[in-house]
Every structure is written in structure tokens, then in C-alpha cells.
Amino acid sequence: MQAQLSASNLACRRGDRLLFKGLSFELGSGEALHLTGANGTGKTTLIRTLARLTSPFAGEVMVEGEIGLLDERTALDPELPLGKALSFWQRVDGCTDPSKALSVLGLEPLLDVPVRYLSTGQRKRAGLAALLNRGVPIWLLDEPLSGLDVAAIKQVTALIALHVGGGGTALIASHQPLAIEGLRALAIEDFAAREDAL
Amino acid sequence: MIGSMLRRDLSKFFPFAGGGAALPVVFFVAVAMLYPFAVGPDVNLLARTGGGVVWIAALLAAILPLEKLVAQDIELGTFDQLKLRGATEELMMAVRLIAHWLSFGPPLILATFPAAALLALDGPTVQLLVLGLLAGTPGLAAIGLMIAALTASLRAGAALSGLLLIPLALPILIFGSGALARSDAASIGFVAAISLLLVALAPFAAGAAIRAAREV
Numbered sequence: 001m002q003a004q005l006s007a008s009n010l011a012c013r014r015g016d017r018l019l020f021k022g023l024s025f026e027l028g029s030g031e032a033l034h035l036t037g038a039n040g041t042g043k044t045t046l047i048r049t050l051a052r053l054t055s056p057f058a059g060e061v062m063v064e065g066e067i068g069l070l071d072e073r074t075a076l077d078p079e080l081p082l083g084k085a086l087s088f089w090q091r092v093d094g095c096t097d098p099s100k101a102l103s104v105l106g107l108e109p110l111l112d113v114p115v116r117y118l119s120t121g122q123r124k125r126a127g128l129a130a131l132l133n134r135g136v137p138i139w140l141l142d143e144p145l146s147g148l149d150v151a152a153i154k155q156v157t158a159l160i161a162l163h164v165g166g167g168g169t170a171l172i173a174s175h176q177p178l179a180i181e182g183l184r185a186l187a188i189e190d191f192a193a194r195e196d197a198l
Numbered sequence: 199m200i201g202s203m204l205r206r207d208l209s210k211f212f213p214f215a216g217g218g219a220a221l222p223v224v225f226f227v228a229v230a231m232l233y234p235f236a237v238g239p240d241v242n243l244l245a246r247t248g249g250g251v252v253w254i255a256a257l258l259a260a261i262l263p264l265e266k267l268v269a270q271d272i273e274l275g276t277f278d279q280l281k282l283r284g285a286t287e288e289l290m291m292a293v294r295l296i297a298h299w300l301s302f303g304p305p306l307i308l309a310t311f312p313a314a315a316l317l318a319l320d321g322p323t324v325q326l327l328v329l330g331l332l333a334g335t336p337g338l339a340a341i342g343l344m345i346a347a348l349t350a351s352l353r354a355g356a357a358l359s360g361l362l363l364i365p366l367a368l369p370i371l372i373f374g375s376g377a378l379a380r381s382d383a384a385s386i387g388f389v390a391a392i393s394l395l396l397v398a399l400a401p402f403a404a405g406a407a408i409r410a411a412r413e414v
Contacts, residue, residue, distance in 0.1 A: 048412075051278075051282060052281075053278055053281060053282075053412055054412055054413050055413065066282075067282055068282065069278065069279070069282055071275065073273070073274055073275030073278070074274075074275065075274050075275040075276045075278070075279040076274070077206075077210070077274070078274070088202060088206050089279070091202040091205075092199050092202050092203070092280070092283060093283070134283075
């Protein structure tokens with residue numbers, strides 16, 4: 001899995017407000033970056049910019065390899081049972097054996113439950129299962145641990161570590177500490193733009 | 199990928215497949231049913247004006263599915279995830295347009311027959327009506343998709359989309375019901391031309407709209 005994700009001199013804004021500027025980093029295969037910062041400092045905006053869903057205000061994003069994104073919106077149809085909602089993404093991704101991800105994340109008993117009845121943590125795990133089934137090298141995870149119980153936090157952390165250990169790349173925005181070996185940290189506040197700087 | 203997208207869209211929007219997707223068709227027949235009650239049972243009057251009523255009912259029915267057509271998938275993040283998998287917004291909107299028309303056009307055309315019976319329309323009129331709707335509903339679906347994509351990120355989107363669709367659908371209505379007034383199939387050609395233009399335009403306009411909605 002060859003992967004490369006880097007940003008150089010990146011600046012992003014939301015509305016008229018400049019969130020951060022001069023942000024640069026480089027991530028290669030087998031590397032993980034923990035993105036921290038208070039609410040509203042631009043973690044989600046940065047992740048969406050890296051995923052090329054929005055364009056940066058200034059600077060450049062370089063991506064080599066396919067990107068998988070997990071955020072608070074899991075793109076699972078709320079009225080469908082979880083199994084059917086997930087099977088749409090399995091068909092799109094051409095995934096032939098989804099059972100492994102489902103059993104690892106303990107989703108098998110929930111396959112008949114409509115997505116709208118699932119809890120936040122269960123939905124998050126379902127989103128992660130969809131991400132696992134894609135088998136992409138770069139993971140962008142926006143608050144992957146929020147809403148998870150203690151056991152699930154351990155499990156998801158282990159999955160991220162496994163992905164990175166296997167040559168993958170991960171960028172994780174989280175308020176919780178992450179027990180992943182060799183994890184680098186990036187505090188987005190270090191690049192915060194002052195109000196008068198625009 | 200396109201096949202699975204179309205399958206998902208159809209299962210979301212096709213009447214009786216789930217949700218409230220059958221409502222536009224039921225609404226369409228209900229309007230046609232209401233009209234004789236309002237103007238009285240005069241067969242000649244009904245036969246003369248009934249075709250126009252069917253067109254207006256079709257136009258109103260086109261407004262109903264718009265609220266869910268695009269906004270829900272923006273909210274769910276479906277379009278974002280498809281984009282990450284390499285699909286362009288134009289492709290997503292083209293697929294959505296096909297699914298929207300399939301779940302709205304043909305059922306409406308089928309429902310025209312009971313509606314025509316209720317309005318005492320004669321054979322040639324029904325024929326012109328069905329031909330006109332066949333040519334016009336893709337255009338209505340295209341207008342609807344563009345409006346749904348444009349208003350998806352607005353709070354008052356649902357009310358606004360109805361207001362926007364009516365003037366934009368006017369050319370289709372004029373030529374479509376004009377064919378009935380003059381018993382002349384030629385103006386259906388105009389309806390088809392307008393529809394074709396709108397269908398060609400819609401994926402690009404709607405795609406640009408959902409791309410713009412991302413950049414807040």
C-alpha cells in the first residue's frame with residue numbers, strides 16, 4: 001500500500017472567517033497523525049479539504065492513493081436495515097467479503113435493525129465497517145471515537161493501529177488520547193489565524 | 199457503480215417501493231377527481247377543459263417529490279462518499295435524474311387513464327395527452343432536479359421549490375396543453391425539444407449546485 005498525504009502552506013476558511021493558515025505536514029505509508037484542537041478551530045474543515053471535498057483558501061494538498069473518510073455522517077440510509085444500507089456501499093466498492101469487518105466490529109446482531117434506530121456509537125462502527133471494506137490506504141477519521149464505549153474505543157484504536165502497521169496512512173481528529181505507536185501530533189491551534197490577519 | 203447508484207435511487211423514489219414515493223401519483227389522480235366536483239358534471243365542459251386540468255395536476259405533482267430528492271443525500275453524506283469513490287457530481291445528478299423520471303413520469307402517464315375517465319376525455323384527446331406527458335415529464339423532472347439541488351441547502355427549500363418550478367415549467371405547459379386545444383400533435387415536438395434541452399442541462403446545473411453547497 002503506497003500512500004502519501006501532504007499539505008503545504010494550507011489556509012482554510014469557513015464563511016468569511018480564516019480558520020488557520022500556513023499549515024504544512026507530510027504523511028507517508030505507515031504513519032499516523034493525531035489532529036487536535038478545540039471546537040471550531042477547523043479540524044473538520046481541514047479533513048474535508050484534504051479529502052478534496054472543499055477547496056482550500058490558499059496552499060496545496062497532495063494526495064497519492066485513495067482516500068477513505070469517516071465523519072459524523074455515515075451515508076447509510078436511515079430507513080433501511082443496516083445490512084441493506086451497508087450492502088449498497090459493498091456493491092459500489094466491489095467488496096466480496098464484508099463479513100470480516102462486520103464481525104470484527106460486532107455488527108452482525110444489528111444487521112436487521114433500521115439505521116435510524118441505531119445509537120451514535122453503533123452508527124460510527126457501521127461507518128467504520130464500510131471504510132474497512134473499501135480497503136483504501138489513506139484514512140481520514142473525524143472524531144472516530146466519539147459516542148463509543150470503552151470496549152469499542154479500544155477496538156477502533158487497535159483497528160487504526162493495525163491499518164497503519166500494515167502500511168496504511170491515517171489522520172485522526174479526536175479529543176480523546178489515542179494509544180497508537182509512533183503517532184505524531186498536530187495541534188491546529190498552532191496555525192490559528194488571528195482575527196486581524198485576514 | 200452506476201448500476202448500484204441507479205438501483206439505490208430507484209428503491210428510494212419509485213412509487214410503492216418505500217417511503218411516501220407514491221404520493222405524487224395519488225395526488226395527481228385526486229386533483230383530477232376533484233375537478234368534476236368543482237365545475238359540475240357537464241360532460242362537454244369537462245371534455246373541453248379536462249386535458250388542461252391533467253397538465254396542471256401533473257405540474258403540481260412534480261413539486262411533491264422535490265423536498266427529498268437531493269437534500270437528504272447531502273445531509274447523509276452520500277454524495278461526499280460517492281465523490282471520494284471517484285464519481286463526479288454530474289454523474290450522480292444524471293443518475294438521479296433518470297431515477298426521478300422513472301419514478302415520476304411513467305406512473306403519472308399510467309394514472310392519466312383513470313384521470314381521463316373521470317374527466318370524460320375522448321380517445322384522440324387522451325392520445326395527445328399521453329404523448330404530451332411522455333415528452334413533457336422528462337423536462338419537468340429535469341427542472342425539479344435543478345431546483346431541488348439549488349434549494350437543498352436552504353432552510354425554506356420546500357416552499358421555495360414549488361414557487362420556482364411553476365414559472366420554469368410554463369413553456370412545457372403552454373405547448374403541452376396547446377396541443378390539446380388545437381388537436382395538433384405538432385406542438386408536442388416543441389415540448390420534446392424543451393425537455394431535451396432541460397435534460398441535457400440538468401446534470402450540469404444540479405451538479406454545480408451541490409458542489410457549491412459544500413463550500414460554506
